[in-house]
Amino acid sequence: MTTFGYFLSSEEHGPRELVRQARLAERAGFEALWISDHYHPWVDEQGQSPFVWTVIGALAEATSLPITTAVTCPLVRVHPAVIAQAAATSAVITEGRFRLGVGTGEALNEHITDSRWPPAAERLEMLEEAIGLMRELWSGELVTHRGRHYSVDTARVYTRPDTPPPVYVSGFGPKAVDLAGRLGDGYILTGPSAELIEKFHEAGGRGKPVQGGLKVCYDEDAGRARKTVHRLWPNQGITGEASQLLPLPRHFEQLAELVTEEQATAASPCGPDPEEHAEAIGKYVDAGFDEVYVNQIGPNQEAFFDFYAREVLPRLR
Secondary structure (H helix, E strand, O other): OOEEEEEEOOOOOOHHHHHHHHHHHHHHOOOOEEEOOOOOOOOOOOOOOOOHHHHHHHHHHHOOOOEEEOOEOOOOOOOHHHHHHHHHHHHHHOOOOEEEEEOOOOHHHHOOOOOOOOOHHHHHHHHHHHHHHHHHHOOOOOEEEEOOOOEEEEEOOOOOOOOOOOEEEEOOOHHHHHHHHHHOOEEEEOOOOHHHHHHHHHHHHOOOOEEEEEEEEOOOOHHHHHHHHHHHOHHHHOOOOHHHHOOOHHHHHHHHOOOOHHHHOOOOOEOOOHHHHHHHHHHHHHHOOOEEEEEEOOOOHHHHHHHHHHHHHHHHO
16 A cells, blocks of 8 residues: 655745644645755745754654655765764654655755765765664664764764664665665655666565655646746756756756746646646556655645645545
C-alpha cells in the first residue's frame, strides 16, 4: 500500500506557515511529511528559506506524522558530526518518526561556507564517509575520526533515540544509485523512474522503502495555475547539471528567462481536474514507489487540501 504524504516547501514558505500546512495536511488525510533543507530559495520570487531543524522541532509537536528531510546535504555547509546531533535530536523529539534524507547537495546552498564546490565524484566520496561517521556517532560511543574528508576529535552524541534514524539516500546517476543501494536504509528520487528503482534494488536496495515527490498547482483556473508555477518555480524547466552548480538564485533567474510556461509545468499537474492530479501521482505508484509526496505551489493552500481530501486522495486509495 502506497503512502501519500505532503511535501513542505522551505523555499516558498516561512516556518509558521510550514507548521500550519503540516496540520492541514494531517487533517486532509496525508500520512507523512517531506521537508526541504535549503539555505537559499531557487529564485528570489520563492522568497523563503528557514532553518529546517527548528521547523522540525515545531512539526514534532504540531502533528503525529513521520518526517523526512528531502534532502539534507551533510557535506560542506554543515559538518556531518553536527547533522548527526541534529538528526538524533529530531528522532527523539518525534519519538522515532524522523528519517534523515541525504544527498550530495547543490552549490546554491553549500557554497556559503566554502566557495570551492567539489565535483560530483568527490561529493559522493564525502557522502559515503559522512554516512559512516554519523552512524558511528549514533552508537553513543566516544568517536575520534581522521578520514579523507572529515575529522572529529573525541565527540559523543548523548541525546539519541533507542534506534538510530534511518538514512534515505537521494541519487540519480549510476554511482549515486549504487551508493544508495549499498548504504541507504531507503531511496529518494523526484521523478517516476521504474528504471532507477530497479537499479537501486540491484545495488542492494531490494526491500528498502523508496520515496518520491512532485509539485502540483491546484486552482479553479488551470491557466492561472500554470502562470503561478511559471512565476514561482521556473527552475523546474532547467535541465542538466545547472541545479547542482549555480551558486545564487539570480543565476537560476537568468536561466529561467529561457524557460517557457510549458517547460516549467511539464511535470506538474495544474488546475481543478482531479483525474489529472491522480494520474500524475499514479505514475509514481506504478513505477514502484512506496511513498509519494505532493507539494502545492503557491498560496492557495486551504483550497488545495480540501480538493485533495475530497477528490484526489480517495481516487488514489
